[in-house]
Amino acid sequence: MQEIFDVLINSFIETKIGITSNFLSKQLSADLVNNLNTLYDNKHMQAAGTGNDSIAVQNKLVRNDVIYWLDRKHEDQYENAFFDLMDSFVEYLNSSCYTGITGYEFHYALYETGSFYKKHLDQFRNNESRQYSMIIYLNENWIEGDGGQLSISHDGTDYKIDPTGGKSVFFKSSELEHEVLVTNKPRMSITGWLKR
Ligand SMILES: O=C(O)CCC(=O)C(=O)O
Numbered sequence: 001m002q003e004i005f006d007v008l009i010n011s012f013i014e015t016k017i018g019i020t021s022n023f024l025s026k027q028l029s030a031d032l033v034n035n036l037n038t039l040y041d042n043k044h045m046q047a048a049g050t051g052n053d054s055i056a057v058q059n060k061l062v063r064n065d066v067i068y069w070l071d072r073k074h075e076d077q078y079e080n081a082f083f084d085l086m087d088s089f090v091e092y093l094n095s096s097c098y099t100g101i102t103g104y105e106f107h108y109a110l111y112e113t114g115s116f117y118k119k120h121l122d123q124f125r126n127n128e129s130r131q132y133s134m135i136i137y138l139n140e141n142w143i144e145g146d147g148g149q150l151s152i153s154h155d156g157t158d159y160k161i162d163p164t165g166g167k168s169v170f171f172k173s174s175e176l177e178h179e180v181l182v183t184n185k186p187r188m189s190i191t192g193w194l195k196r
């Protein structure tokens, strides 16, 4: 995994947007897709909020994905395998870049056809604990016409990143505004934040 972590970290250092394919194995990706589909079918995925007030402001004009938080307490072997992978990534990041990350949080996200997330910053104004944003995509066979790209404008360049299965994107939560363009088919991911 170290080589894949290096690709992610080195591209982040070069352009402020870390990207690597194959962050997740095909098997783990498929297992997490199964989890997500089951959660969705059982109506456990909930409308995502914006902001971190105790009453989350649910603003469907800003975002209309549905989410579910991963938790080791679920004792789900695939969620735990995902957390094990994140533990090794955080350990590697902290030891190679002195980032001092002490925690994280991750949720599954499903964008149904027609869904989007308008331009935003991930760090809350009243809480700076989110240091790095990390997204891991779960969509096999994504093609351009499917839409749903992650769009990041930075240094005069428009980056449009396809949410292709296994790919991970990594950037500083306080720095880069980004948006999810309208998706033309269901779009699945795990999104999270490394915290300090
Ligand atoms: O799924 C993505 O590409 C980005 C999601 C996002 O920006 C967020 O959940 O804050």
Ligand SMILES: [Fe+2]
Pocket (backbone or CB within 6 Å): 120, 121, 122, 133, 178
């Ligand atoms: Fe975001």
